[in-house]
Amino acid sequence: MPLVLVEMANIGVNRVVDCTCHVDAMIFAFECFHDGWGMVRLVGVPHKEVAFNTHLMNFLSGKTLKGAFFGNYKPHTNLLDVVKIYTRKELELEKFITHDGPF
Numbered sequence: 001m002p003l004v005l006v007e008m009a010n011i012g013v014n015r016v017v018d019c020t021c022h023v024d025a026m027i028f029a030f031e032c033f034h035d036g037w038g039m040v041r042l043v044g045v046p047h048k049e050v051a052f053n054t055h056l057m058n059f060l061s062g063k064t065l066k067g068a069f070f071g072n073y074k075p076h077t078n079l080l081d082v083v084k085i086y087t088r089k090e091l092e093l094e095k096f097i098t099h100d101g102p103f
Contacts, residue, residue: 016040035061
């Protein structure tokens, strides 16, 4: 677990963002904040076979768990907007290309 989060868990935290893709860290992040309030946002995507095992009381006590699969990007509704931004030269996709290979 991240040392800062472990130290803060002793007093409780209000918000946590986890980007580790490690299910044990995700569970710890969810379980470490105050009952009654607090929210954890899971950004990383763990292996599809991994289960998120936590006690049901963690949900019933008012904690909130949210996730963002690939940044909540929705190709069927957002792709046209990305193309428009790119054609207006507002998005330089070429800067993100580090390697190329045969197709």
